[in-house]
Amino acid sequence: MAKGLDIGTMNIICSEREEEDVIFTQQRNAFLELESSDLTKTMLDSSKVLYIEKDGKIFVLGEEAFKFATIFGKDARRPMRFGIISPSEKDAIPMIKLIVERVLGEPNNRSEVLCISTPADPIDLDMNTLYHKKIMEAVAKRMTYETHVIDEGLGVIYSELSDYDFTGLGISVGAGLTNVTLAYLATPVMSFSIGRGGDWIDEQVSITTGLPKDHVCATKERGFRLGLEVELGSSEGALSIYYDALMTYVIKNLNRKLAEITPPKVEFPVALAGGSVMPDGFLKMFERKLREAKLKIDISNIKRAKEPLYSVARGCLIAARTHEGEEMEEGIIVESAV
Numbered sequence: 636m637a638k639g640l641d642i643g644t645m646n647i648i649c650s651e652r653e654e655e656d657v658i659f660t661q662q663r664n665a666f667l668e669l670e671s672s673d674l675t676k677t678m679l680d681s682s683k684v685l686y687i688e689k690d691g692k693i694f695v696l697g698e699e700a701f702k703f704a705t706i707f708g709k710d711a712r713r714p715m716r717f718g719i720i721s722p723s724e725k726d727a728i729p730m731i732k733l734i735v736e737r738v739l740g741e742p743n744n745r746s747e748v749l750c751i752s753t754p755a756d757p758i759d760l761d762m763n764t765l766y767h768k769k770i771m772e773a774v775a776k777r778m779t780y781e782t783h784v785i786d787e788g789l790g791v792i793y794s795e796l797s798d799y800d801f802t803g804l805g806i807s808v809g810a811g812l813t814n815v816t817l818a819y820l821a822t823p824v825m826s827f828s829i830g831r832g833g834d835w836i837d838e839q840v841s842i843t844t845g846l847p848k849d850h851v852c853a854t855k856e857r858g859f860r861l862g863l864e865v866e867l868g869s870s871e872g873a874l875s876i877y878y879d880a881l882m883t884y885v886i887k888n889l890n891r892k893l894a895e896i897t898p899p900k901v902e903f904p905v906a907l908a909g910g911s912v913m914p915d916g917f918l919k920m921f922e923r924k925l926r927e928a929k930l931k932i933d934i935s936n937i938k939r940a941k942e943p944l945y946s947v948a949r950g951c952l953i954a955a956r957t958h959e960g961e962e963m964e965e966g967i968i969v970e971s972a973v
């Protein structure tokens with residue numbers, strides 16, 4: 636057995652195999668602090684909510700944090716920002732640890748192989764991902780998983796580009812970041828991230844239209860389509876403008892980073908994943924922009940993951956199974972050598 640884990644700014648998703656299927660367990664990466672009282676506890680217990688008590692406070696975790704935030708007129712807190720542990724959230728690490736423990740569960744066997752995703756260093760933000768990566772690795776190792784880490788963009792390649800020998804460009808447009816990896820035969824040639832994703836779109840649309848961020852996000856996630864005629868001044872109109880700006884920015888930076896390397900002379904397919912690629916019309920618009928940009932590499936086909944939200948978690952599982960296979964092979968070699 637092996638597992639994959641995608642730790643994202645908005646969603647934490649575990650993947651594992653159940654016979655021929657891959658099953659996903661998912662939680663929102665969020666929590667809400669409430670004053671502890673017997674009444675609150677009774678209510679939470681009866682609704683089977685994931686919560687803990689700490690220092691006389693109750694912390695509601697995951698999906699339910701948003702539901703209870705509305706009931707209590709508060710804002711849910713988010714342990715991560717821009718793809719990594721948020722430095723301004725003092726309770727970030729214990730909260731992520733609890734959500735990860737819940738999503739991942741106990742290992743099925745001793746030293747079960749686990750592969751987790753981490754973002755690549757962003758090129759436009761003054762931060763690096765090392766601390767986040769080490770903490771997440773330590774959380775998983777303490778749960779006794781035999782832990783490996785891969786770049787989020789490589790996770791997309793593992794998940795979507797097996798038919799191309801894991802050669803291609805993997806792009807994950809998430810909530811906090813956009814991660815990009817170019818790989819040749821499963822080996823990263825270039826990896827970077829950009830400090831813009833769905834959160835950036837929500838913020839920009841909220842600033843320009845004056846609508847609350849949650850409202851903008853809900854409109855975006857509820858059947859919003861790109862490339863349609865929209866009413867000027869509507870939130871859909873503003874969403875289209877910022878989606879367009881995000882794509883232009885990602886492609887401009889991709890071109891800039893490609894100029895720094897000497898990629899192999901092959902055709903690269905492109906796979907798009909992450910929750911922010913979900914609106915209808917995203918693939919068409921991105922493809923047009925990418926072809927117009929005349930990149931330094933040759934692009935063959937461009938596809939969107941069948942399940943964009945689960946692509947990185949699926950890729951992590953494939954990577955974990957590969958490690959597991961290697962370890963088993965090594966085991967056989969060692970055994971036969973003895």
Ligand SMILES: Nc1ncnc2c1ncn2[C@@H]1O[C@H](COP(=O)(O)OP(=O)(O)OP(=O)(O)O)[C@@H](O)[C@H]1O
Nearest residue numbers: 643644645646718809810811812833909910911913
């Ligand atoms: N149907 C949808 N249409 C548009 N956007 C969506 C949809 N569903 C989710 N999203 C957006 O996708 C983002 C979450 O995607 P994802 O789970 O891939 O991010 P993440 O992995 O948590 O973040 P990151 O990789 O940046 O750390 C959010 O911005 C969310 O609003």
Ligand SMILES: [Mg+2]
Nearest residue numbers: 643807809909
């Ligand atoms: Mg992600």
